[in-house]
Amino acid sequence: xxxxxxxxxxxxxxxxxxxxxxxxxxxxxxxxxxxxxxxxxxxxxxxxxxxxxxxxxxxxxxxxxxxxxxxxxxxxxxxxxxxxxxxxxxxxxxxxxxxxxxxxxxxxxxxxxxxxxxxxxxxxxxxxxxxxxxxxxxxxxxxxxxxxxxxxxxxxxxxxxxxxxxxxxxxxxxxxxxxxxxxxxxxxxxxxxxxxxxxxxxxxxxxxxxxxxxxxxxxxxxxxxxxxxxxxxxxxxxxxxxxxxxxxxxxxxxxxxxxxxxxxxxxxxxxxxxxxxxxxxxxxxxxxxxxxxxxxxxxxxxxxxxxxxxxxxxxxxxxxxxxxx
Amino acid sequence: xxxxxxxxxxxxxxxxxxxxxxxxxxxxxxxxxxxxxxxxxxxxxxxxxxxxxxxxxxxxxxxxxxxxxxxxxxxxxxxxxxxxxxxxxxxxxxxxxxxxxxxxxxxxxxxxxxxxxxxxxxxxxxxxxxxxxxxxxxxxxxxxxxxxxxxxxxxxxxxxxxxxxxxxxxxxxxxxxxxxxxxxxxxxxxxxxxxxxxxxxxxxxxxxxxxxxxxxxxxxxxxxxxxxxxxxxxxxxxxxxxxxxxxxxxxxxxxxxxxxxxxxxxxxxxxxxxxxxxxxxxxxxxx
Numbered sequence: 001x002x003x004x005x006x007x008x009x010x011x012x013x014x015x016x017x018x019x020x021x022x023x024x025x026x027x028x029x030x031x032x033x034x035x036x037x038x039x040x041x042x043x044x045x046x047x048x049x050x051x052x053x054x055x056x057x058x059x060x061x062x063x064x065x066x067x068x069x070x071x072x073x074x075x076x077x078x079x080x081x082x083x084x085x086x087x088x089x090x091x092x093x094x095x096x097x098x099x100x101x102x103x104x105x106x107x108x109x110x111x112x113x114x115x116x117x118x119x120x121x122x123x124x125x126x127x128x129x130x131x132x133x134x135x136x137x138x139x140x141x142x143x144x145x146x147x148x149x150x151x152x153x154x155x156x157x158x159x160x161x162x163x164x165x166x167x168x169x170x171x172x173x174x175x176x177x178x179x180x181x182x183x184x185x186x187x188x189x190x191x192x193x194x195x196x197x198x199x200x201x202x203x204x205x206x207x208x209x210x211x212x213x214x215x216x217x218x219x220x221x222x223x224x225x226x227x228x229x230x231x232x233x234x235x236x237x238x239x240x241x242x243x244x245x246x247x248x249x250x251x252x253x254x255x256x257x258x259x260x261x262x263x264x265x266x267x268x269x270x271x272x273x274x275x276x277x278x279x280x281x282x283x284x285x286x287x288x289x290x291x292x293x294x295x296x297x298x299x300x301x302x303x304x305x306x307x308x309x310x311x312x313x314x315x316x317x318x319x320x321x322x323x324x325x
Numbered sequence: 326x327x328x329x330x331x332x333x334x335x336x337x338x339x340x341x342x343x344x345x346x347x348x349x350x351x352x353x354x355x356x357x358x359x360x361x362x363x364x365x366x367x368x369x370x371x372x373x374x375x376x377x378x379x380x381x382x383x384x385x386x387x388x389x390x391x392x393x394x395x396x397x398x399x400x401x402x403x404x405x406x407x408x409x410x411x412x413x414x415x416x417x418x419x420x421x422x423x424x425x426x427x428x429x430x431x432x433x434x435x436x437x438x439x440x441x442x443x444x445x446x447x448x449x450x451x452x453x454x455x456x457x458x459x460x461x462x463x464x465x466x467x468x469x470x471x472x473x474x475x476x477x478x479x480x481x482x483x484x485x486x487x488x489x490x491x492x493x494x495x496x497x498x499x500x501x502x503x504x505x506x507x508x509x510x511x512x513x514x515x516x517x518x519x520x521x522x523x524x525x526x527x528x529x530x531x532x533x534x535x536x537x538x539x540x541x542x543x544x545x546x547x548x549x550x551x552x553x554x555x556x557x558x559x560x561x562x563x564x565x566x567x568x569x570x571x572x573x574x575x576x577x578x579x580x581x582x583x584x585x586x587x588x589x590x591x592x593x594x595x596x597x598x599x600x601x602x603x604x605x606x607x608x609x610x611x612x
Contacts, residue, residue: 054437078339078439088430092361104353105438107339107346133364153339 004063005030005157005189006051011060013046020046022212023060028189028205030156033179035203036193037297043212044193048161051191052082065156078106081150081158085165087142091135095126095145098134099152106153120148123185124178140171144178151186160192164199176202197293206293210301220293227291227299230268233260234275235284242281249278257304260287264295342439350440351448358419358452362459368415369460376411376464379529380404380471391530397569400471405555406528408464408483409490409548412457413523416491417515419453420498424511427502436608446499446605453495458488474562482558489590490551493597494519496604503607526552533575544577547596550589553577557586 006028013021021043028034038044049055051064053073062069065079089098096117103113121127124144134142143163150158160179164172176199179190192203200206200220207217216223236242242261246252254263265271268288276283289295298304362369380403388399426432435445465483469475498515505511523529525539526548535543543549556574565573576583584592 052437074342074439077437078342082437084430084433086430086433088434090357090361090426090431090434091429092364093357097357097360101353101357102434102438105350105435105440107342107349107439109339 003030004028005032005065006034006191007061007063008047008051009061011047011050011062012058013043013050013055014058020212021050021057024209024212024214026207026214026217028191030189031183031187033183033190033202033204034192035200035206036191036209037195037197037200037206037293038193038209039195039301039303042209044209045161047209048159048191048193052080052159053077078153079156081153081155083143083146083150083158083160083163085162087146089134089142089146089149091137092133094131094133095121095137096130098145099149102149102152108153116152116154120151123151123182124148138171140167140174143167143171143175147175147178147182151182151188155188157189157191160190162193162195164194164196172196172199197297200293208297208300215300216296223296224291224293227264227295229264229266229291229295231262231264231289231291231295232268232271232275233258233262233287233289235260235286236279236281237284238281242279242283245279245281250274257298264299347441347444350438351444351451354435354445354448355452355455358449358456362456369463372411372415372460373463375414376407379410380407380464380467384471397565397573398472401473401559401563402531402556402573403529404468404471404473405483405552405559406526408461408487409526409528409552409555410523411464412461412487412491413494413519413548415460416453416457416494417498417519418512419456420450420495420500421502421508421511421515422453423449423499423502424505424508427506428508442608443605446608447601450492450495450499450601450604453498454488454491457491457495458484461487472563473559476562479558479562483555486551486555486558486590486593489593489597490548493547493551493593493600496597496600500600500604500607503604503610522546522548525549527556528552531573531575532577533572544579547593549577550593550596554586554589554593 004027006026008024008026011021011024011026012019024043024047036044036047046055050057050062051069053069053076056070064076067075067079069076090101093101099117099120100113103117108116117130118127121130124147126141126145126148129137129141134145137145147158147160147163150160163179164175167175179192180202182188183190194200203220205217205219206223207214208223209215216226218226234242239256239261243254243256246254246261246263252263252265254261256262272286272288275286294304380400384400384403384407391399423432426435436442438445461484465480468480473479497518501515501518502511505514525543525546527543528548532540532543532549532553553574560570560574577589578584
């Protein structure tokens with residue numbers, strides 16, 4: 001029962017002089033929906049690529065669906081389903097033709113292929129559009145078709161790399177709906193990366209990776225429990241003074257995140273009167289939030305995921321204008 | 326092969342190993358090219374126009390000044406060259422379409438499948454060359470207009486040779502697309518390679534009495550060993566005076582020795598396989 005679908009031991013990967021992954025140990029149990037969170041450049045993609053046999057690890061071992069990724073590549077590839085961040089459909093083929101192509105290359109027995117195609121198309125709600133060219137599909141439909149295709153060959157582990165990136169909130173919710181449903185019909189382990197924190201809530205367990213290492217791993221509830229504090233964000237007309245006064249007068253460590261002075265205190269609501277009494281800068285707004293995965297992320301990495309996106313994406317053209325104070 | 330199907334509730338384990346699976350995958354890649362070709366009739370018509378221009382406009386124009394040594398129509402001479410040309414371009418483009426596949430992500434879907442790159446690339450080359458050869462059928466149907474007899478045996482020979490040439494050019498296109506990642510670069514580069522191959526194959530002018538440097542280049546050109554056997558096959562099925570044949574269809578010699586047609590075809594096929602292998606190796610290194 002407690003068998004691992006994914007087992008990593010001391011996994012490292014070095015590109016030239018850069019250590020992208022620095023010793024990851026990880027066990028993902030069979031049937032688990034496992035979330036992998038981290039800013040760009042944290043080693044997330046490198047780790048996923050190693051698990052999918054697309055990149056070779058520098059050292060350490062990785063066993064996926066019972067096979068070693070470095071020596072049994074074909075065996076691993078046949079037992080995993082992949083949904084990449086970038087689309088990989090042939091838009092000049094119909095939905096059905098895309099699935100058929102996949103079924104043949106993954107060796108699904110012909111006698112079962114037709115029936116299986118029906119099943120996965122129904123699962124993602126695309127049965128009616130099966131004969132249509134993929135170029136007529138919306139972004140959400142294409143994503144669903146890719147998930148259906150990833151499931152076609154009865155994989156033991158399904159990798160979803162940012163499955164909802166670039167989709168509108170409604171479609172994102174629908175995708176997670178389908179993911180939830182397929183867990184009931186398929187005997188499968190799902191390994192998903194996302195940078196939408198609210199989506200990480202759907203996972204049984206999540207790991208936060210930063211600087212090539214796993215800095216936290218647990219259920220979303222347990223991780224939020226470790227924070228034990230509310231997040232308070234205030235808008236002031238003098239942030240620097242506010243931060244200084246918070247430190248001097250109230251002993252609170254604050255910093256600017258997302259354009260607001262941000263800090264954590266055990267009882268946010270009770271803290272507000274003291275805040276107004278102690279600070280002599282003008283406070284325009286106060287926001288108090290119960291701990292969320294965003295806070296967990298911030299507690300372990302020192303950044304919110306949006307901060308991380310901004311500084312991590314080195315090619316971001318607006319980086320210098322992004323109002324860092 | 327040993328999968329039991331009497332327990333439908335249990336997911337079956339796909340059979341993704343062994344030569345049968347490799348063949349099945351290659352055939353699927355081939356079929357994709359066929360499906361896409363069916364969807365794209367416009368391409369077929371456009372691709373036909375250029376060789377028709379060469380055959381009837383340029384061929385008719387030049388026939389008044391080219392010495393054919395008797396009563397052979399210059400357009401009869403030109404026919405195999407134009408056939409080869411039409412196949413050449415569409416085959417090379419079919420190979421280069423891998424750059425598109427990469428750009429739209431589908432190459433990744435193919436390359437992560439549990440199957441060898443040889444099956445993928447081989448299937449792609451087979452598909453591209455089949456499409457190119459099919460396109461030439463329309464041109465072949467016009468053989469009678471330029472005095473080439475509709476002999477079934479001849480047609481089969483020509484199609485077979487065209488297929489070898491098409492395979493060579495598709496494989497070349499594939500090899501190119503392993504190195505070139507941008508379609509804007511890949512297209513002109515493939516033209517840059519096709520043009521000299523076409524000119525140096527004897528497709529458009531007779532190879533007799535060429536200056537030495539040109540004669541050497543034609544012998545180094547693998548496409549010569551497709552075009553010359555085609556022309557020989559056509560003349561074999563016609564009544565051509567010896568003098569005209571010597572002028573229009575001189576035998577290929579290496580260091581004075583005449584090379585039989587069978588060996589010429591082997592040279593072409595061998596080169597095609599070599600390019601395919603190079604393409605597979607190149608994809609193993611990069612993607």
